[in-house]
Amino acid sequence: MKALIENVLLEGKKTSVLVEGNRIASIGKEKDSSDEVIDGSSLAIAPSFVNCHAHAAMSLLRGYADDFPLQEWLQKYIWPVEAKVTKKDVYWGSKLACLEMIKTGTTCFADMYFFPEETARAAKESGIRAFPGIVFLGKEKIDAGKVKNQVKELGSFGERIRPMLAPHAMYTVSEENLRIVAEISEKENLPVHFHLSETEKEVRDCVKEHGKRPVEWLEKIGFLNERVLNAHSVWLDRKEIRVLAKSRAKAVHCPSSNLKLAVGGVFPYCELKKAGVEIALGTDGCASNNSLSMLSEMKFASLLQKHDCNDTTVMPAKEAFSIATEGGAKALGLDAGAIKEGMLADFMLVDLKNFSLVPGHSLISDLVYSASDSCVDTVFCNGEIVMRHGKVEGEEEIIEKAKAQAMDWTGR
Amino acid sequence: MKALIENVLLEGKKTSVLVEGNRIASIGKEKDSSDEVIDGSSLAIAPSFVNCHAHAAMSLLRGYADDFPLQEWLQKYIWPVEAKVTKKDVYWGSKLACLEMIKTGTTCFADMYFFPEETARAAKESGIRAFPGIVFLGKEKIDAGKVKNQVKELGSFGERIRPMLAPHAMYTVSEENLRIVAEISEKENLPVHFHLSETEKEVRDCVKEHGKRPVEWLEKIGFLNERVLNAHSVWLDRKEIRVLAKSRAKAVHCPSSNLKLAVGGVFPYCELKKAGVEIALGTDGCASNNSLSMLSEMKFASLLQKHDCNDTTVMPAKEAFSIATEGGAKALGLDAGAIKEGMLADFMLVDLKNFSLVPGHSLISDLVYSASDSCVDTVFCNGEIVMRHGKVEGEEEIIEKAKAQAMDWTGR
Numbered sequence: 001m002k003a004l005i006e007n008v009l010l011e012g013k014k015t016s017v018l019v020e021g022n023r024i025a026s027i028g029k030e031k032d033s034s035d036e037v038i039d040g041s042s043l044a045i046a047p048s049f050v051n052c053h054a055h056a057a058m059s060l061l062r063g064y065a066d067d068f069p070l071q072e073w074l075q076k077y078i079w080p081v082e083a084k085v086t087k088k089d090v091y092w093g094s095k096l097a098c099l100e101m102i103k104t105g106t107t108c109f110a111d112m113y114f115f116p117e118e119t120a121r122a123a124k125e126s127g128i129r130a131f132p133g134i135v136f137l138g139k140e141k142i143d144a145g146k147v148k149n150q151v152k153e154l155g156s157f158g159e160r161i162r163p164m165l166a167p168h169a170m171y172t173v174s175e176e177n178l179r180i181v182a183e184i185s186e187k188e189n190l191p192v193h194f195h196l197s198e199t200e201k202e203v204r205d206c207v208k209e210h211g212k213r214p215v216e217w218l219e220k221i222g223f224l225n226e227r228v229l230n231a232h233s234v235w236l237d238r239k240e241i242r243v244l245a246k247s248r249a250k251a252v253h254c255p256s257s258n259l260k261l262a263v264g265g266v267f268p269y270c271e272l273k274k275a276g277v278e279i280a281l282g283t284d285g286c287a288s289n290n291s292l293s294m295l296s297e298m299k300f301a302s303l304l305q306k307h308d309c310n311d312t313t314v315m316p317a318k319e320a321f322s323i324a325t326e327g328g329a330k331a332l333g334l335d336a337g338a339i340k341e342g343m344l345a346d347f348m349l350v351d352l353k354n355f356s357l358v359p360g361h362s363l364i365s366d367l368v369y370s371a372s373d374s375c376v377d378t379v380f381c382n383g384e385i386v387m388r389h390g391k392v393e394g395e396e397e398i399i400e401k402a403k404a405q406a407m408d409w410t411g412r
Numbered sequence: 413m414k415a416l417i418e419n420v421l422l423e424g425k426k427t428s429v430l431v432e433g434n435r436i437a438s439i440g441k442e443k444d445s446s447d448e449v450i451d452g453s454s455l456a457i458a459p460s461f462v463n464c465h466a467h468a469a470m471s472l473l474r475g476y477a478d479d480f481p482l483q484e485w486l487q488k489y490i491w492p493v494e495a496k497v498t499k500k501d502v503y504w505g506s507k508l509a510c511l512e513m514i515k516t517g518t519t520c521f522a523d524m525y526f527f528p529e530e531t532a533r534a535a536k537e538s539g540i541r542a543f544p545g546i547v548f549l550g551k552e553k554i555d556a557g558k559v560k561n562q563v564k565e566l567g568s569f570g571e572r573i574r575p576m577l578a579p580h581a582m583y584t585v586s587e588e589n590l591r592i593v594a595e596i597s598e599k600e601n602l603p604v605h606f607h608l609s610e611t612e613k614e615v616r617d618c619v620k621e622h623g624k625r626p627v628e629w630l631e632k633i634g635f636l637n638e639r640v641l642n643a644h645s646v647w648l649d650r651k652e653i654r655v656l657a658k659s660r661a662k663a664v665h666c667p668s669s670n671l672k673l674a675v676g677g678v679f680p681y682c683e684l685k686k687a688g689v690e691i692a693l694g695t696d697g698c699a700s701n702n703s704l705s706m707l708s709e710m711k712f713a714s715l716l717q718k719h720d721c722n723d724t725t726v727m728p729a730k731e732a733f734s735i736a737t738e739g740g741a742k743a744l745g746l747d748a749g750a751i752k753e754g755m756l757a758d759f760m761l762v763d764l765k766n767f768s769l770v771p772g773h774s775l776i777s778d779l780v781y782s783a784s785d786s787c788v789d790t791v792f793c794n795g796e797i798v799m800r801h802g803k804v805e806g807e808e809e810i811i812e813k814a815k816a817q818a819m820d821w822t823g824r
Contacts, residue, residue, distance in 0.1 A: 062770070063777035067728035100767045104784070259715035260781070262724045290781040291768065296708070303671035303712070304719075312674045316479035353811050355512045356703065356785070358474070359818030365475035369672070369702040372516070372785040373768070399765050406771030 001035050001383055008040025009352065009363070010339055017045055019345040022159075022383035026341055043349040043377060044363055046321075047337045048107040049294035050328025052252040053193075053231040053282025055113045056122070056130075057085075057093030059100065060406035062286040070261060078287060081410055082114070090115040092405035094122035095398045097292055102128060102392050104293040104373045105348040107381040110229055110252075110282070110332060112166040112193045116150075120157045127386035129346070131332060133166025133193040136173050142180045151188060160382055162191075162332075164229075169195040170214055171202055175221055182223050189227070191332060196230035196251075199263050203235045215240035224249045229331055231282055233272070234258055234265040241268065245275040250331040253323065255300040256291070257284035266308040269301075269315060280331040281324045295376075298324050298368045317368040345383040350375045413447050413795055420452025421764065421775070422751055429457055431757040434571075434795035438753055455761040455789060456775055458733075459749050460519040461706035462740025464664040465605075465643035465694025467525045468534070468542075469497075469505030471512065472818035474698040482673060490699060493822055494526070501821040502527040506534035508814035509704055514540060514804050516705040516785045517760040519793040522641055522664075522694070522744060524578040524605045528562075532569045539798035541758070543744060545578025545605040548585050554592045563600060572794055574603075574744075576641075581607040582626055583614055587633055594635050601639070603744060608642035608663075611675050615647045627652035636661045641743055643694055645684070646670055646677040653680065657687040662743040665735065667712040668703070669696035678720040681713075681727060692743040693736045707788075710736050710780045729780040761790040 003019045010017065010027070018025045018034065031037060065077035090113060101109060108129035111119050116132035123130030134150050136142060147165075154163035167173040167181045185192050197203055197214050210217045215236060218224050224247035233251040236244070244251065253267045272279060281301060283292045291297075302320040306312055329337030336344040350357065350367070354375035357366045367375075379387040386392065406412075415431045422429065422439070430437045430446065443449060477489035502525060513521060520541035523531050528544035535542030546562050548554060559577070566575035579585040579593045597604050609615055609626050622629045627648060630636050636659035645663040648656070656663065665679045684691060693713060695704045703709075714732040718724055741749030748756040762769065762779070766787035769778045779787075791799040798804065818824075 060771055061773075062782055063773040063775075066774070066777045066781065067725055070724055073724070096767070096770060103767055256711075256715060259719040260724070262718045262722050262726075264719075264722050286782070290777070291784075293768075293784065296711070299668075299708070300712075300715070303668060306674045307671040307676075307716075310674050310676050312482055312485070312672070313479055314674075353808070355508070355515055355807070355811065356705075358508060358811050359472055359815045361473075361475040361818070361822070361824065362478070363475075365478045365702070369478065370474055370698070372703075372705065374784065374786040395767070396765070399767065399770050403771045406773070410773070412773065 003036040003038060004031060004034040005038045005040045005045060005349065006031065008349065009044035017339065019380065019383050022345055024339065024341055024343050024345050027339070038349070038378070040349065042351065042353050044352055045339055045347055045349055046363070046367065047325040047339055048105050048346050048348045048379060048381070049324050050280065050332065050334070050337060051101065051106050051109040051283055051292065051294055052229055052280035052328045052331055053254050053284055054097065054109045054111050054292065055285030056097035056109065056111050056119050057090040057113045058285035058287045059097040059292070060089060060093040060402060060409055062290045064287065064410060066290070085114050085409065087115045087118050089405060089409040090118035091122055092402045094119040095126065096402035097286070098122055098126035098128055099392055099395055099398050100292045102126065102379050102387045103376065104295055105376040105379060106292065106294050107346045107379060107386070108328065108332065108334065108336065110164060110193050112168070117153055120154050120161045124157045124161055127384055128381045129160045131162050131164040131191060131193070133164045136165070136167040136177055136181060138172065139174045142177050144180060144184060147184055151190065164191040164193050166193040169202070170206055170218070178223050179221055185227050192228040194228060194230055196233050197235040198232035200235050200265065213237060213240055215243050219243050219247060229280065232258065232267070234263055234267050236268055238271070241271050241275045241277065244272070245277045250278045250280055252280045252282045252331070253301055254282045254284045255304045256297060257288045259300070259304065261288055266304060269305045270309055278327065278330055279323045280327040293373055294324050295367065295371045295373060302368060317362070317365040320368045321364050345380050347380050348376050349378040351377040415448040415450060416443055416446040417450045417452045417457060417761065418443065420761065421456035429751065431792065431795050434757055436751065436753055436755050436757050439751070450790070452761060454763065454765050456764055457751055457759055457761055458775070458779065459737040459751055460517050460758050460760045460791060460793070461736050462692065462744065462746070462749060463513065463518050463521040463695055463704065463706055464641055464692035464740045464743055465666050465696055466509065466521045466523050466704065467697030468509035468521065468523050468531050469502040469525045470697035470699045471509040471704070472501060472505040472814060472821055474702045476699065476822060478702070497526050497821065499527045499530050501817060502530035503534055504814045504817035506531040507538065507810045509698070510534055510538035510540055511804055511807055511810050512704045514538065514791050514799050515788065516707055517788040517791060518704065518706050519758045519791060519798070520740065520744065520746065520748070522576060522605055529565055532566050532573045536569045536573055539796055540793045541572045543574050543576040543603060545576045548577070548579040548589055548593060550584065551586045554589050556592060556596060559596055563602065576603040576605050578605040581614070582618055582630070590635050591633055597639055604640045606640060606642055608645050609647040610644035612647050612677065625649060625652055627655050631655050631659060641692065644670065644679070646675055646679050648680055650683070653683050653687045653689065656684070657689045662690045662692055664692045664694045664743070665713055666694045666696045667716045668709060669700045671712070671716065673700055678716060681717045682721055690739065690742055691735045692739040705785055706736050707779065707783045707785060714780060729774070729777040732780045733776050757792050757795040759792050760788050762787045763789040
């Protein structure tokens with residue numbers, strides 16, 4: 001499609017943005033024979049969010065079990081339900097997740113869950129980008145041929161859907177399998193989605209078993225490289241941060257989840273940044289957040305870091321916004337996360353008359369520290385409109401079906 | 413007015429709620445000749461929020477200056493602007509604040525700012541409750557007669573507006589003036605709004621000057637009693653917590669502000685609760701939060717406490733919701749904060765089809781951990797509708813005027 005957004009605020013100045021095909025074709029051009037003209041006079045344009053750690057289908061478990069001790073939560077609630085998960089659960093959970101992401105300005109997410117082809121299907125239908133992760137759990141040797149087929153299947157959902165490999169964590173995947181994943185990733189040039197050092201126990205267990213801390217051990221077995229996204233990355237020491245920087249692996253900050261699950265530590269943002277590690281932001285799944293709003297997540301990230309460093313200047317609004325947009329795009333190798341000619345047309349138009357963005361001294365400050373989700377007016381992904389003036393096509397049906405499916409899944 | 417909300421979800425069950433005058437007249441009654449019938453079939457009813465620490469007019473400074481070191485922020489940005497504050501600034505700032513509060517389900521706030529009569533006027537017009545605080549700053553002896561007149565003026569804005577006395581803090585108000593405030597409060601039965609031990613420096617300075625920590629010294633001079641709301645209450649030791657409990661003074665948790673301003677410590681929620689101190693929740697002003705959403709504030713409170721205590725079970729959703737509603741109502745002596753016959757008709761109707769409350773395993777969990785502000789559909793205060801289906805009367809004008817006034821105030 002071809003669309004011109006006229007008279008829209010971009011970085012403090014009024015301009016026009018022309019979308020052609022799936023890219024931002026030009027900025028500052030006059031009206032011509034564009035397919036569609038959008039009046040941007042009370043809107044600002046900003047890159048949409050890239051959520052680098054999600055378990056989309058778990059949206060059906062939002063509010064299912066909160067405030068329990070971690071082990072009770074897993075053993076009594078999450079695992080028993082997950083043991084009976086169906087394709088339909090994943091499909092409708094992912095549909096709901098995509099709806100929530102669009103409503104809150106996110107157009108791309110890195111995922112990790114059972115039946116990733118269902119998440120791929122849901123994301124394809126919703127119009128946003130997804131990197132569904134093929135999950136590896138357990139000690140049984142990975143069948144590389146089977147994985148190749150899964151990669152092929154996930155690759156068949158069109159240009160917006162790109163497969164990734166998702167070995168769950170060090171403590172759930174064997175060394176042999178981690179090595180196989182690393183090999184497939186290299187051969188097929190696939191991103192890798194991993195849970196790294198979320199809890200202190202993981203680190204202690206790793207040291208006990210391997211005589212090294214997780215990052216050092218992962219480096220030794222050849223697992224770390226620029227394609228790996230390390231969700232959480234909380235319990236890292238200085239040496240590990242240096243190793244991580246050298247490996248060019250990415251670190252994904254998940255502040256709400258870390259706080260809610262009381263993992264104890266805090267993502268060492270300043271140290272990672274100083275060492276040159278590329279940083280992205282993620283919400284984690286709805287069982288442990290319980291929201292997929294990157295607007296909320298940016299505020300948690302910035303405020304938690306200021307608190308933890310005892311320094312009001314840490315992670316200023318611009319940086320929080322940057323890791324939530326550009327940072328995620330870089331981590332996943334996307335030409336997105338900025339409003340520039342030639343970039344993918346993945347962006348949001350925010351309503352400058354929304355109460356939460358008024359009076360409007362600084363749009364980026366407002367988006368990070370005060371924005372209500374309701375300020376997101378219109379969302380583009382890959383040059384197509386996925387939400388127009390707050391409405392997403394078919395949303396009523398998604399809400400209804402997701403509710404019914406959640407009750408079916410959990411037996412409530 | 414008389415209004416019947418039919419077929420609405422209340423604590424997991426469908427019922428009807430009848431509002432008569434400014435109270436909840438009955439629950440579970442059939443339709444009769446009520447003025448208005450509201451279809452609650454896709455709605456739930458819940459008490460609206462009581463924000464126990466705000467500087468409403470500072471909404472005009474939202475995003476004006478963020479991420480600076482505390483002293484630079486105060487000296488270069490906040491104080492110079494406050495030095496030239498006008499009545500009109502306070503009026504339009506408070507109008508914007510009331511709009512934001514209504515949109516996010518808050519119907520009562522305790523305030524502290526210059527020209528409290530302007531905040532009173534704005535709140536009166538908006539239809540919500542306010543406790544505008546008469547600010548005391550500096551060493552000049554308080555003129556009790558003048559204060560009496562101010563109290564009288566603030567009392568003339570109708571039943572929803574009740575004056576409070578707002579001595580700023582220990583380090584900005586003289587001992588003599590704190591004693592005078594305590595006397596007036598007792599004589600006139602007025603609540604007191606105070607900043608207590610927000611930073612460690614305050615505590616150190618107090619010990620240096622008085623040889624006691626703040627709570628002990630305030631107790632000694634007769635300042636603490638059940639009418640006092642202590643905003644922040646971060647840097648308290650065990651003995652102070654016992655003294656606070658005995659005094660029956662309230663503690664107001666302001667998590668977002670404390671994190672954003674990096675005050676270092678964390679409100680000792682578990683210890684205060686255990687000691688029997690009554691706890692409420694507050695957003696602080698928009699210069700240091702930058703939002704007035706109590707939905708967001710509940711999540712920050714609960715997640716921060718879990719993190720700080722390293723315990724996922726701390727401040728479960730129910731408790732977070734309780735301090736944000738009942739806790740605030742109790743602190744201010746209001747018959748509100750619960751949906752019960754005879755209580756003030758201060759409540760919100762939330763849209764159960766809003767993406768952020770789906771699938772709906774637990775409404776309270778969803779309100780605390782995932783709710784988007786957009787789930788607030790309709791808001792009642794004192795038996796009157798102040799927002800209907802997301803629309804507040806006159807909101808466009810408020811947004812426009814507040815923007816213009818902010819630019820006028822700050823000279824931008």
